[in-house]
Amino acid sequence: MRREPIVLFDNGAHQCLMFDDLVSGDGVQSNQFLIIDHDEQLLLDPGGDLTYTPLSLELSKFISVQDLTYIFASHQDPDIIASLDKWLLHTRAKVICSKLWARFLPHLTANYLAISHGISTYDRIIALPDRGQSIPLGKCQLKAVPAHFLHSVGNFQIYDPLSKILFSGDMGASLVEDATPVADFAAHLPHMEGFHKRYMASNKICRLWAAMVRQMDVEMIVPQHGRPFVGQEMISAFLYWIENLECGLDLMGPQDYQLPR
Ligand code: FE
Numbered sequence: 001m002r003r004e005p006i007v008l009f010d011n012g013a014h015q016c017l018m019f020d021d022l023v024s025g026d027g028v029q030s031n032q033f034l035i036i037d038h039d040e041q042l043l044l045d046p047g048g049d050l051t052y053t054p055l056s057l058e059l060s061k062f063i064s065v066q067d068l069t070y071i072f073a074s075h076q077d078p079d080i081i082a083s084l085d086k087w088l089l090h091t092r093a094k095v096i097c098s099k100l101w102a103r104f105l106p107h108l109t110a111n112y113l114a115i116s117h118g119i120s121t122y123d124r125i126i127a128l129p130d131r132g133q134s135i136p137l138g139k140c141q142l143k144a145v146p147a148h149f150l151h152s153v154g155n156f157q158i159y160d161p162l163s164k165i166l167f168s169g170d171m172g173a174s175l176v177e178d179a180t181p182v183a184d185f186a187a188h189l190p191h192m193e194g195f196h197k198r199y200m201a202s203n204k205i206c207r208l209w210a211a212m213v214r215q216m217d218v219e220m221i222v223p224q225h226g227r228p229f230v231g232q233e234m235i236s237a238f239l240y241w242i243e244n245l246e247c248g249l250d251l252m253g254p255q256d257y258q259l260p261r
Contacts, residue, residue, distance in 0.1 A: 042158070
């Protein structure tokens, strides 16, 4: 029996829903998000084939799926946007992603879309400039916030000024089958550490990102995998940890670049 989505925010006209149990089988646990403002909706990182059917069924309980306004892809990975062709075919949504990936996304969509359905993938894509931009949704303005190299070279997060939620993608992600807020930061660390050390590009980028987030009014950091950070104490703990983390390039040396035996 599938659980109801987790309601992260709801003031009647504006809602943020989190679907946390749609991936089954071999895929890594992942969270999908729907932001609704008045009569428009944005679906964040809908995922691949594993999630398409259960997610579209769940969405249909809340919205008219074919009228979905936007799909936001934080980056280009399979767990983010591999089901693109189905979403293009079954909804009218525009797809928002980094300009770095706009030319590559058509590789995810089969020729049948263009030939049988007259759908041009490229025409449905809104390509974000490197510094991001506002995204009008209903009567609010979401922000596509730069998160390049965290981990993808062209990477964005969504900040929702109304709910004060930062949808942080892979930043803060943890490999656990649990989507309840982190309660004990030290105990949670082992579930994040290896992933951030290998997937995040460098400490410089982590510090730039943390400095930006400290300037923002954030009440929740909600990653795409695992557990969110809620409240100032947990958010500060995460920001302090990540801006002091050596990762990616910092840890690579000649020993990592040897011809395998
Ligand atoms: Fe990824």
